[in-house]
Amino acid sequence: MMRTIELSFPHTLTLNELPETVAAIGFFDGIHKGHQHVIETAVQEASNNQMESAVITFHPHPSVVLNKSEKQVKYITPIKEKKAILQKMNVDRLYIITFNKELSNLSPREFINHFIVGLHIKHLVAGFDFSYGHRGKGNMDNIDDHAQERFTYTKIDKVVLDGEKVSSTRIRKLLENGNVEKVQELLGRPLSITGEVIEGAKRGRELGFPTANLFINQDTLLPKPGIYAVKVIIKNNVYEGMASLGINPTFTEDRIDLSLEVHIFDYNNDLYGEELQLQWHKFIRDEEKFDNVDQLIKKIEQDETIIRGFFS
Template identity: 70%
Template sequence: MRTNQLTYPHTLGSDELPHTVSAIGFFDGVHKGHQKVIETAVEEAKRKNMESAVITFHPHPSVVLKKGTQHVKYITPIREKKEVLQKLHVDRLYIIEFNKELSSLSPQEFIDHFIIGLNIKHLVAGFDYSYGYKGRGNMDVIHEHTRDAFTHTAIDKVTLDEEKISSTKIRELLKAGNVQEVGMLLGRPLAFYGTVIKGDQRGGRSDILLLTYRLTRMYYCQK
């Protein structure tokens, strides 16, 4: 998977890029709802004999715009997000830096630069995806901004037990310690990353087995 980190304005020329089908969104968690969007893009790319891509952003818009809850603790850091997207057979990943300059772009300016400008020929997004200044662009009005350069698909909400699967819901479950249900919404075990450092070397086989047992219980049991 080829990864490009972009800022506004980027310097990639559409004539340098292949025709592409892309999913777009922040995709924190890459949960089952996100996977539906991404898998639809990958399948459409195969059908059209094009490359597949994901367009995502970093940091979370709430960090830049200072609105409400600031999502500085991500469900999937960039490293893990890349790994999950690789497993979903995405060919290209565009990580766009979300900053105040980007947030001030009009919906048409955003589409011109990051969709048409990246040679995206078909765009897939969730039904509630918004873009441009104050989110004034969305999947209901995107046809006004395509300039007939690309087509698009909006994916309806994905639910579990009649409740929408969302990153917000997953954060609530993590806060409550409900790791089992988090795994169900993600469609994979929740992963933890950290740095192993040299300690007092007191660990023996019994300590390792006990730690494995506790981690297993933490995943499969609710607090």
């Protein structure tokens, strides 16, 4: 079972209460294939040396603190999803360091002393572009100056797919275009979100397509609005379905917040209050405004046929 330890500067942990550890460090938004390579290297290295493995990450995103215009960052993997994925990767400890002004003002050496040496990290694994300390002046090219032989480290090169670096920025751009299939390639798994089923307008039921309305946290990055082929996991059972992400323009033109409704194929149980995991598999079409309900129903039937075909 992975232990989660939240820290801020200065922390009060002492070396005699901490095991010798191999740690992967980074922000790791998305935990894509590049991140996985860093984390898996640390887990393997820990196993080889009979040490504990750890992931050291930060929250919130540095841009919230450093960039005045960024009040709210949306995450490919909000902290809850991040924890669930790392748990499956056999990480022993997750250190979540609060990113604030105090942390951003530490010199590279202070950062290393406090959060690497001070957490009993004997071997550090990081991506080639990881930087630390005030204005990111510490990096994987000058880390020797700050490590001073108190720990060893591995620098992981970028992971490339289709001639381009796998990165969180690339994934964000793909999501803006609804390209969840390509995102799945970069993540090595479908993009997923977890949410609780909340009371909706119950229009779907009246149309013959009962839907579950999912509550989405404000910090979750979503693909562009539209209709998607999805899979839904309810209590470890997987169902196919279709999701509508948008404002339901046929019924409501004046909404600004997005709603996420999912019609689960061949499923009739009441889901209010249940937590669902939704996996995005394919963008089907943009949201449309229909002149009447019959047109809408006809289109939904077509969508369902396309999606069932996609999954078959």
